Amino acid sequence: MRILLVEDTPDLAEAIVERLQVDGHAPDWLSHGAQAVEMLSHQTYALVILDLGLPGLDGIQVLQQLRAQRNKTPVLVLTARSGIDDRVEALDLGADDYLIKPVNLRELSARCRALIRRNHGETSSSVQYGKLHFDRSAAKVFIAGVALDLPRRELNVLDLLLSQQGRVLSKSQIADQLCSFVDTEELPSHNAIELYIGRLRKKLADSGVHIKTLRGIGYLLHVDA
Ligand code: CA
Numbered sequence: 001m002r003i004l005l006v007e008d009t010p011d012l013a014e015a016i017v018e019r020l021q022v023d024g025h026a027p028d029w030l031s032h033g034a035q036a037v038e039m040l041s042h043q044t045y046a047l048v049i050l051d052l053g054l055p056g057l058d059g060i061q062v063l064q065q066l067r068a069q070r071n072k073t074p075v076l077v078l079t080a081r082s083g084i085d086d087r088v089e090a091l092d093l094g095a096d097d098y099l100i101k102p103v104n105l106r107e108l109s110a111r112c113r114a115l116i117r118r119n120h121g122e123t124s125s126s127v128q129y130g131k132l133h134f135d136r137s138a139a140k141v142f143i144a145g146v147a148l149d150l151p152r153r154e155l156n157v158l159d160l161l162l163s164q165q166g167r168v169l170s171k172s173q174i175a176d177q178l179c180s181f182v183d184t185e186e187l188p189s190h191n192a193i194e195l196y197i198g199r200l201r202k203k204l205a206d207s208g209v210h211i212k213t214l215r216g217i218g219y220l221l222h223v224d225a
Helices: 010-022 033-042 059-068 084-092 105-119 152-163 171-178 181-186 190-203
Strands: 002-006 026-030 047-051 075-079 097-100 126-129 132-135 140-143 209-214 218-223
Touching: 002 010, 002 033, 002 171, 010 026, 010 105, 026 033, 033 047, 033 059, 047 059, 047 105, 059 075, 059 084, 075 084, 075 105, 084 097, 097 105, 132 152, 152 171, 152 190, 152 218, 171 190, 171 218, 190 209
Parallel strands: 002 026, 002 047, 047 075, 075 097
Antiparallel strands: 126 132, 132 140, 209 218
8 A cells, every 4th residue: 555654754764664665565755744745635645654743844734734635544643752732632633543652663564554444444454355355464365265376566456456445446546556656667557557457357266356347447346245
């Protein structure tokens, strides 16, 4: 999933970016609040990780502007241990959760999973779709109990389609969510997306999960009742 990290401490930001990449996400990192507001006005993210103490526009102001624009992207706030007032204000302004610094990266991973899942209306990180079982915390997919061999990109495409059930996703939207802006040269082509979808369809053949093509529009995931 594409995640925006807004954090002005480079060491911490690098550690978080690395962790998010290991978890299979495509993180973008910005260190200024104003840049974040600008980016969020035209780019869709599954989650925003927002430090409250930022130069210029601070985290609280970023959150305020985001919610004022009716942007409902889940926001995980990073705060200092002593910042109870900040945390209360952030939660009241529409932050979805907070994490106290120093950040524990395992906890960060778990909270990211929880927020993304909750935003998709799921209550557990282990979900059943037809005969397909998706364990997001272990990044593993099973069909009737048998583990599928899914390379990271295919897994990410499937995760995206499952999380957006009932919505048509274009090839551009899929490509966009697979890559962060730091690796734009790796932005998958439309042909690559077709290839991932083709491979996924074969692997999902007996799962009750179907990826429909809407010609010229995109893909729609359907799960047999
Ligand atoms: Ca800071």
